[in-house]
Amino acid sequence: APILERVGEGATVELIDVVKEYGTSRALNSLSLTLQPGEFVALLGPSGCGKTTALRSLAGLEQITSGSIRIDGGDVATVPVNRRDIGMVFQQYSLFPHMTVQQNVEFGLQMRKVDAATRRRRAIEALEMVSLDHLAARYAHQLSGGQQQRVALARALVTRPRVLLLDEPLSALDAKVRVQLREEIRRIQTELGITTLFVTHDQEEALAVADRVAVMRAGEIEQIGTPEELYLTPATSFVADFVGVSNRMRGTLSGGTITVRGAKLPSIDPTLPDGEVLAYVRPEDIVFVEPTSPEAATAIHGTVASTSFLGSLRRTTVRLTDDDTIVSVQHSVEQQFLFGDTVALRLTGRPVASAPAPA
Ligand code: ATP
Numbered sequence: 001a002p003i004l005e006r007v008g009e010g011a012t013v014e015l016i017d018v019v020k021e022y023g024t025s026r027a028l029n030s031l032s033l034t035l036q037p038g039e040f041v042a043l044l045g046p047s048g049c050g051k052t053t054a055l056r057s058l059a060g061l062e063q064i065t066s067g068s069i070r071i072d073g074g075d076v077a078t079v080p081v082n083r084r085d086i087g088m089v090f091q092q093y094s095l096f097p098h099m100t101v102q103q104n105v106e107f108g109l110q111m112r113k114v115d116a117a118t119r120r121r122r123a124i125e126a127l128e129m130v131s132l133d134h135l136a137a138r139y140a141h142q143l144s145g146g147q148q149q150r151v152a153l154a155r156a157l158v159t160r161p162r163v164l165l166l167d168e169p170l171s172a173l174d175a176k177v178r179v180q181l182r183e184e185i186r187r188i189q190t191e192l193g194i195t196t197l198f199v200t201h202d203q204e205e206a207l208a209v210a211d212r213v214a215v216m217r218a219g220e221i222e223q224i225g226t227p228e229e230l231y232l233t234p235a236t237s238f239v240a241d242f243v244g245v246s247n248r249m250r251g252t253l254s255g256g257t258i259t260v261r262g263a264k265l266p267s268i269d270p271t272l273p274d275g276e277v278l279a280y281v282r283p284e285d286i287v288f289v290e291p292t293s294p295e296a297a298t299a300i301h302g303t304v305a306s307t308s309f310l311g312s313l314r315r316t317t318v319r320l321t322d323d324d325t326i327v328s329v330q331h332s333v334e335q336q337f338l339f340g341d342t343v344a345l346r347l348t349g350r351p352v353a354s355a356p357a358p359a
Pocket of ligand 1: 022026027045046047048049050051052053054201
């Protein structure tokens, strides 16, 4: 399908030491974040950490308490919402239900006093981009949730903004549509080269689509990096916990080595003091060993608590014999276990993060 004329370069977007207070509570605590032109950044974090507030502040829907927001170097403090050159899509379907798809998409152009013929042409182009031009005459309320979000995307892009803000646009959709639409959003975003900030609390979604992911916690950015960086080298135990699956295993750190139930793992945090620690171990860094093999003598023992088939792999949880810790192991579909099976485990990888163990 033909696409909208490229916007040219997407904008550079900067949030610098942004503080947002609601009364006495701080939603954003000196948040700084830079998006390069054309970059797709996911803002990821638990409920209430300030993701929506950051996005709404950038859009101009919230007045920030202090700090600054710049688009292409220019401070936008005094620039109203409709002049910030930003397109937005929200979680709730925000279309006008009793307008047609075409009228919905044309709306922003009408507000900008674009003539009827140009409006029509550009609305059709935008609808072609989201593969919905055949539904232009339908009423918005006659569309499925996924179709409504496609229209919302076309409507956000029809004015050719240089920044796109997406606030959990997929969370009301069912799993399959959600994955399809996120891939389509990424394709269109890449084609247009539009700088994009995508808010989500779904770590899998963030890792799948973004160039970089910013993990937020309590109004601040805990870590920003590529999906690979966040997954393989989380900077903190919070990130290790929030991004991907982590097993928290007790061990003892001494001389740069963490000993977890007899297994010796290299420590990755030179600042961590010797003593009792928690090592964060990924499910793919643990393997099953034959309970009758010589290896099993030094292995970790337990019984199978649950097992799930995930298509190309399985994930099995094991209750460890000594202290009832549950450990999640990722393995091939050829290996099969039943609830209650006695198994032996070996740690193969380094922990991705570590922290002092709670007393
Ligand atoms: P969620 O994923 O649940 O949407 P979030 O990360 O987007 O969460 P925000 O909606 O940005 O979080 O909220 C951040 C904090 O600011 C929360 O503690 C919230 O209660 C508070 N907050 C948000 N909007 C307001 C408001 N209008 N008035 C007072 N407090 C608010």
